[in-house]
Amino acid sequence: MCGIAGWADWSKDLSEERSVLTEMTRSIAHRGPDAEGFWLSKRAAFGHRRLIVIDPEGGKQPMLYRDGDQTIALTYNGELYNYRELRRELEGKGHRFKTHSDTEVLLHSYVEWKEDCVRHFNGIYAFGIWDEQRGQLMLGRDHLGVKPLFFAKRGSAVIFGSEIKVLLAHPLVEAVVDREGLAELFGMGAMRTPGLGVFKDIEEVKGGHYVTFTAEGSRTTRYWKLVSRKHTDDTETTVRTIRSLLEDTVERQLIADKPVVCMLSGGLDSSGLTALAGKNFHAHGKTLHTYSIDFVNNDRDFEQDFLRRDQDEPWVRRVSGHVGTEHHSVVFGPDKLIAHLLEPMRARDLPSVGEIETSLYLLFTEMKKDATVALSGESADEVFSGYPWFYQETYLNAEIFPWLLNFGYTSDVLKAEIRDRLQLEAYRKRRFQEAVGEIPFLEGEEELERKQRQMSYLFITRFLPYMLDRKDRASMMTGFEVRVPFCDYRLVEYLWNVPFEVKSIGHIEKGILRRAFEGVLPDDVRNRRKSAYPTTKDKAYLDLISRWMLDILHDPDAPIHALIDAGRVRRIAEGKSLEGSGADARAILDYLVQVNCWLKEYGVKLELGA
CATH class of the missing domain: 3.40.50.620 (HUPs)
Structure with a gap:
């Protein structure tokens, strides 16, 4: 496992941009504490932070494949669980390997199959490949989206990385959040819509997709999806x-x-x-x-x-x-x-x-x-x-993501004018309808079966991410x-x-x-019945987070004042609110404290429009 960073530009020479690439790569040093690597060319620059898991000596990155005038560079985060079988298959096709790493297997898979390489992988991965001969950048992500991958297009440049902070470390990318980004934060909570980076014009490669970029533009391809068919096994x-x-x-x-x-x-x-x-x-x-x-x-x-x-x-x-x-x-x-x-x-x-x-x-x-x-x-x-x-009708029949039925308090503490501008109910409904519109329903299913298939799809594609x-x-x-x-x-x-x-x-x-x-x-x-991930019930936690929130409210320069109804939040923090108490109060205050610190630490500029 590792952290990846990269940059391609079809109209600027990147071979002397080591300082920018270094800042991008070091922003994710935590993802790869064991080693650091860089590769720069005229049109592409790749960085890598490595957490050594397989083949300590042979898995160094970025990794290059060279054959005549062909140069292919790879920066990769993840594990290929079928890399041994793939290696044998590729060796049968004439490929020769210098290491025992799955990184080299992924690189040779691209050499052999180009973009279709992802259809051969079983694993968790996010990668960037620069194909010098084709002048093409490919960003690929595993089937379910276990490993993260974000990108931003800025003029003739594409900047990408494992985490958003990689992109924000580049001088072309600013920490701007517009109305859609705020609607995500307060309408969807932490259950971010796949493909959106919340920050303005920062995108995510979705699970089961790859994106290719050339001087002419970009193309997104979905290489894996759920296919519905009748289950015939007993x-x-x-x-x-x-x-x-x-x-x-x-x-x-x-x-x-x-x-x-x-x-x-x-x-x-x-x-x-x-x-x-x-x-x-x-x-x-x-x-x-x-x-x-x-x-x-x-x-x-x-x-x-x-x-x-x-x-x-x-x-x-x-x-x-x-x-x-x-x-x-x-x-x-x-x-x-x-x-x-x-x-x-x-x-x-x-x-x-x-x-x-x-x-x-x-x-x-x-x-x-x-x-x-x-x-x-x-x-x-x-x-x-x-x-x-x-199996509960209230949730099966809801025209909203089921996990949002009990998620309303945080958006309720926004200022009235902010709520009016964001139109959160309409935003949630639109995102829900987009998800439902993707579902491959099976012809002939009864209504209850359709609802259960719908619920399954929503959880796999929207909650699981x-x-x-x-x-x-x-x-x-x-x-x-x-x-x-x-x-x-x-x-x-x-x-x-x-x-x-x-x-x-x-x-x-x-x-x-x-x-x-x-x-x-x-x-x-x-036969033990399901019990969710544990959480502390200690009342001291609510006392501590309440004090933190009150300190923020007493700070006239706290950025969250631009968004929230301070009086309403104060009543919650003081334990005087009937609409937000106990576990609900803790969830609200946990989130708002983080929003305030996020706005401040990341220097977020809000663009709410007229």
Whole structure:
């Protein structure tokens, strides 16, 4: 895993622009703490920050391919899980390799197949390729968009990088946010619309897409999408297929030249992956290390709610004992959470959800002390339709993204004139209708099946990108790589057409996955009901974030005054508001504190128009 930065310009000589490229590349030093590399030519300049995982000596970047007058340069972030098979196939076509890295395999894949190379990959990746002979820049991103990639077109130049901060480090790109960007921030929250960078004229390469640029212009190509067809496998065949795919992808994703560990919450998803990984470790005479998160006084403060049925730690110990892992429980208190609240915002270059992302960042900080790579159960709920929303009519019939039904308080604290200008309800509806318009419904489906397919599509293409973005930024901010086996595109393709009634067989969420883990996990663990990512319930956290918000409100120069109804926010921070209290108050204040600090730290210029 790494960080990439680059720049192409068809009318300017870039060969002497090392200082600008250095600033761009070093802005993401956290993504690649092990090495730095640069390559500059007349029309293109590439930078790279490396986190060494495979082939320490052979994977140095940017990597070049030269043959006669042909020069191809690559800067790449990610892992190709099928690089060994691809290498053998390419060798059969006459290619010769100098290293054992997947980087060289990706480069030779482009030499062999050009843009179609992405159709041969199984992995998580974001890359830039400059083809000197064709005068072309190609930016490609993996199927689900696990690894990030942004770009900005400025005149004859294209600037790109792993994170928005790379682009903002270039003198042609300013930190400007217009009405659409603010509508994203306050209408969609952290669940950013794929393809949008929030900052004005900063775009994102969507998952499953690549973009090519030449002197004549640009072209975006979608190389992968979900295709609907009737599911014809019986239940047992479905179970075997899921189990086989998971065993294969876990084995592939354990390949590394650095220590690999597992995240473990005691829930079905992470427990199943831990059991499969643990079996592999035991076969090689090794002990798997696992990590979980907990909070100070959680035994005292825990409260059951809509998404959290019980505490994780008893289940974590149960799974760790069953698999035989060496487990590490990482515990945080409210002081530490508050002290690091802004780190996820700095990692994402945008305001984040808050305390949930802070605790994830802190967990990775601790894990990095022992390892470089981890497996995570992220995305199982999205691809197996595991959320409660999949079977509740209120959410199935809503003409809005289901996760936004309970997300209104933050936008309510905006000034009336700002709300009028942003038209947030209309904005959310437009984004929802765009998503629904993409869905490949299956002819002949009953209305309930259509609604469930629609819900599945929304979660895979709109909610999952946020979850993956959150995990990538929180981990890579600490120079730590997280792999997500449930995002293997083969598994996602297969599950897309498995009916909800089969996915929830046994009248329990992810029932089909529970059956796939028979004999892998103890029955009580397999049958544990879903409990969401943990969050602190300590009232001290709300007190601390409230004080922070009040300090901001007392500062006449705080930039957020231009956006919010200060009186309304003050009532929330003082605990005097009926419309925002408890968990809602904490979410509002978490977000607004970050928005204020983001506006200030990034020097954001707001363009709201007339």
